Amino acid sequence: MKSKSALFIAFLTISSLAMGQDYLFKVLASKGVNEVKNGDSWQPVKIGANLKQGDQLRLSENSYVGLIYVKGQPREIKEAGTYDVAKLASEMQAGSTVVQKYTDFILSSNAEAKVNRLSATGAVHRGTAEDISVLLPDANTKVFSNEVVITWETAEGTTGPYVVTFENMFGDVLSKIETPEKTLRVNLADEKFVDQLTVMVSVNSKSDPAKDPKKHAITRLSSAERDRIQASLGEIKGSLDPEQAVSQLILAGFYEENNLPIDALTAYVQAKSMEPGAYDETFEEFLIRQNLKK
Amino acid sequence: MKKLLLHSTVATVFVFSVLVTLQKVSQLELFNAFDPIGKALDDLEFSDISFSQLREDPEIDTSIVMINIGYLSRAEIAQQIMMISQFEPKVIGIDGFFNCPGGLRDSLNCPMAYDTIGNTMLNFAIEQAGNVVLVTKLLQTDSLINALGDVDIYDSIEHTDDFIRGNAYEGFANLETDAAHQEDLKACRTFVPAVEVNGERQLAFSVMMAMLYDSAKTNRFLARGKKSEIINYRGNIIDPYGASGYPNRYYTLDWYQALDANSFVPGLFKDKIVIMGFLGQTLDDTSWDDKFFTPLNKQFAGKSRPDMYGAVVHANIVSMILNEDYIEELPEWTKIVIAIVVCYLNVALFWMIMQRDPDWFDGISILVQLLQFVAVSFMMVTFLSFFSFKLELTATLAIIAIVGTCFEIYCNVILTIWGRIKAKRMLTRKGEKVLTPVKD
Numbered sequence: 212m213k214s215k216s217a218l219f220i221a222f223l224t225i226s227s228l229a230m231g232q233d234y235l236f237k238v239l240a241s242k243g244v245n246e247v248k249n250g251d252s253w254q255p256v257k258i259g260a261n262l263k264q265g266d267q268l269r270l271s272e273n274s275y276v277g278l279i280y281v282k283g284q285p286r287e288i289k290e291a292g293t294y295d296v297a298k299l300a301s302e303m304q305a306g307s308t309v310v311q312k313y314t315d316f317i318l319s320s321n322a323e324a325k326v327n328r329l330s331a332t333g334a335v336h337r338g339t340a341e342d343i344s345v346l347l348p349d350a351n352t353k354v355f356s357n358e359v360v361i362t363w364e365t366a367e368g369t370t371g372p373y374v375v376t377f378e379n380m381f382g383d384v385l386s387k388i389e390t391p392e393k394t395l396r397v398n399l400a401d402e403k404f405v406d407q408l409t410v411m412v413s414v415n416s417k418s419d420p421a422k423d424p425k426k427h428a429i430t431r432l433s434s435a436e437r438d439r440i441q442a443s444l445g446e447i448k449g450s451l452d453p454e455q456a457v458s459q460l461i462l463a464g465f466y467e468e469n470n471l472p473i474d475a476l477t478a479y480v481q482a483k484s485m486e487p488g489a490y491d492e493t494f495e496e497f498l499i500r501q502n503l504k505k
Numbered sequence: 506m507k508k509l510l511l512h513s514t515v516a517t518v519f520v521f522s523v524l525v526t527l528q529k530v531s532q533l534e535l536f537n538a539f540d541p542i543g544k545a546l547d548d549l550e551f552s553d554i555s556f557s558q559l560r561e562d563p564e565i566d567t568s569i570v571m572i573n574i575g576y577l578s579r580a581e582i583a584q585q586i587m588m589i590s591q592f593e594p595k596v597i598g599i600d601g602f603f604n605c606p607g608g609l610r611d612s613l614n615c616p617m618a619y620d621t622i623g624n625t626m627l628n629f630a631i632e633q634a635g636n637v638v639l640v641t642k643l644l645q646t647d648s649l650i651n652a653l654g655d656v657d658i659y660d661s662i663e664h665t666d667d668f669i670r671g672n673a674y675e676g677f678a679n680l681e682t683d684a685a686h687q688e689d690l691k692a693c694r695t696f697v698p699a700v701e702v703n704g705e706r707q708l709a710f711s712v713m714m715a716m717l718y719d720s721a722k723t724n725r726f727l728a729r730g731k732k733s734e735i736i737n738y739r740g741n742i743i744d745p746y747g748a749s750g751y752p753n754r755y756y757t758l759d760w761y762q763a764l765d766a767n768s769f770v771p772g773l774f775k776d777k778i779v780i781m782g783f784l785g786q787t788l789d790d791t792s793w794d795d796k797f798f799t800p801l802n803k804q805f806a807g808k809s810r811p812d813m814y815g816a817v818v819h820a821n822i823v824s825m826i827l828n829e830d831y832i833e834e835l836p837e838w839t840k841i842v843i844a845i846v847v848c849y850l851n852v853a854l855f856w857m858i859m860q861r862d863p864d865w866f867d868g869i870s871i872l873v874q875l876l877q878f879v880a881v882s883f884m885m886v887t888f889l890s891f892f893s894f895k896l897e898l899t900a901t902l903a904i905i906a907i908v909g910t911c912f913e914i915y916c917n918v919i920l921t922i923w924g925r926i927k928a929k930r931m932l933t934r935k936g937e938k939v940l941t942p943v944k945d
Contacts, residue, residue, distance in 0.1 A: 239565075240743045240757040241768075242788055258758055259773035275789075277743050277753035279565050285753045289745070380584060382765040408580075426761075433622050 234261030235300040236278040236286065243274025244423055266296040271423070342369040343414050346503045347427040348472050352409075354429050355440050355466070357400040360477040363393050363414050364504075370418060377404065378411040378426070385410065389417065394480065399431070407431075429473060440469055456485035460493070472501045513853040519919065520848050520911040524903060550694065552885065552895050556738055556800030557750040560890040563739040565754050566824040568718075570594070570777050571742050571816065573784035574601060575760040579623035579669075585763045585781065586630035586637070592774035598638040598714045600678060600782030600816040603627065603665040624669055632671040636717065639665050640678035640710050643700060659702050676713030680818060681733060682797070691811070692798040693818055695733045698726070711822035718778050719827055726826045735832040735895055737825045738801050741813050745789045749812035750801045755820055759788045778823060782816025834895040844900040847877075851908045859916060870909040877905045 238260045245256040248267040256276060262268065270276060270291050278286040280303045288294060345363040361375065375395050377386040385403045388395060397404075404410055408431055413424040432440065447465060451458040463478035479494045498504040572589070574582050586597060603624075605615035612619050631637045643659040662677070664670065677700065682691040698712050708716060716723040740754025762768035763781075785792045796811035797818055804810075813821075825831065835843075854873065858866050881898055888896040 239753055239755070242743070242759065255767065257770050258756060258762065258768060259770040275743060275745060283564055284562065285565060287753050380764050382761065382767065435621070
């Protein structure tokens, strides 16, 4: 009987709040793939949006949503799952008084020592910490050529086919390409990309589309820089045969010297495909030099 | 009664002498190598505990929106500004310098100076927005340092390059810390609102943003005329690793969200203060770049990690000014007076206990000290919570901690030695009297 009364009072409180204000929470911050169900459809969570009674909130793995309750208290949600907004509101409590906090503070200092003392490692995550590691640099994202090769390595257990997504700076999808290989050749002169100064690239396994892959930028050179590189390249290009692997290797060296690792990588991959196995070691050294691999 | 007053006064002087001696010895740093506790607690202030754990939950300030600029290029930051300014924020503060560090302008040391498109875009975005505040840095020239040494006078200012700055307002981003340089550990509890540089008043970055947002409130704040103000911290941005008390207190957008109009509601920026600054490569980055220790740090003493990015410290100052929610503090002389009064009353009480029932002295004195310690610390907490008053009674707490032991030393050693000296003199006088030949 008591619990029914409590539920009824909670319901009345929430209802009165909902009538007074047309929302229960506002979104302060959102990280990862988070969605809100308003009516029948799931929509991405927008920062500053209102969450109302009857709405549902869905968080994916490694996501975070920061909310502010209608009465001003904050609420953080870090666990993946689906949450009923009205239930979240019913869980909101008035903040503790200073006296209560002082008592808790004094008592908490007597807490027992943590038993699991192996939560942290003396190591860092590199390379295959992500399921799919795209071999593109985080800095130095400038590219000279229109032809770009995107290649990636996968963790054990990650299988193809892969979906390569190209977006503009505002997250609009320009193109999605499915491939069973771990390499993809793309032409930036293509009409989908031709107007874009920067193209964002991400690779996902088709079998695991929920994962939020890391995005890598590919940025075109400014016309002045492009002219400068073109002029320098003109001096050596006459003596190179693009059908020879050695010529591609020389080109790779030229691009690397000019701080264009994406172009260099494209030339290396080209050389490797012309003479399989011959330049694997050189390629690995290049990847390590460019911090693309540890 | 006369004896009580006399001994209370002398014992109070003795307790203070011991305290001052202990302080002087610690200043000599003779025993620093063997003083891990002192080192660990060196930077602790009792009010930090109140700030981080023991006060009423501060209200969330929805008039400020934080935006991460991460490692974006100048062109990309320009895109962020253009994206935001179309939603009509009242002020946009950018907590970043756009110049060549050290003044080296060659293409190797400062390639960004040659990024003509990026620089032009940034300048255009700043000019078009029309309400941008950029940061400056107060500097001391070598000639000033050579002439005056370590002083808090500044005669030079580092600006963003002219060809980018355009019509932007400026405010200095220097914050008060004990750090020797930018990469040093930085603990920030206070800030300087305004400084005179070569006869011209310069406002702090946060104060300039507040001034553009609400000049009436900001002028009232400046009229307080304090050289240094305690920052009444309200909270942090999202804090995935739980370093800070009161996280999730400001609207926060990561760098890519500020470039995507679908990530936020259109009204989010309308008439608000937008502060763009480095909040990590992404919001879940663990970078220590431009990160400060603040009183909100959950680990208030000993080994810890910084908890708040500099841009968020500026946001907290803006919140404090716009909410007119300042923290007052005791003048230095009152701290000493309170410590003297407390010491005197303790000593008088202990003297009375010692005279009436010495067997009870040890037990009662420890109990009295313990109760006072809890009471004073509770007062410090509650004053900050209820009256926004920083009741800094560290000297009083130190006195309470040592007064019992010092009083025992006073009674058992000082008074005994004094008694013996006195007794010897008396014997000597008696001897003279005894040995004086009686004249017949």
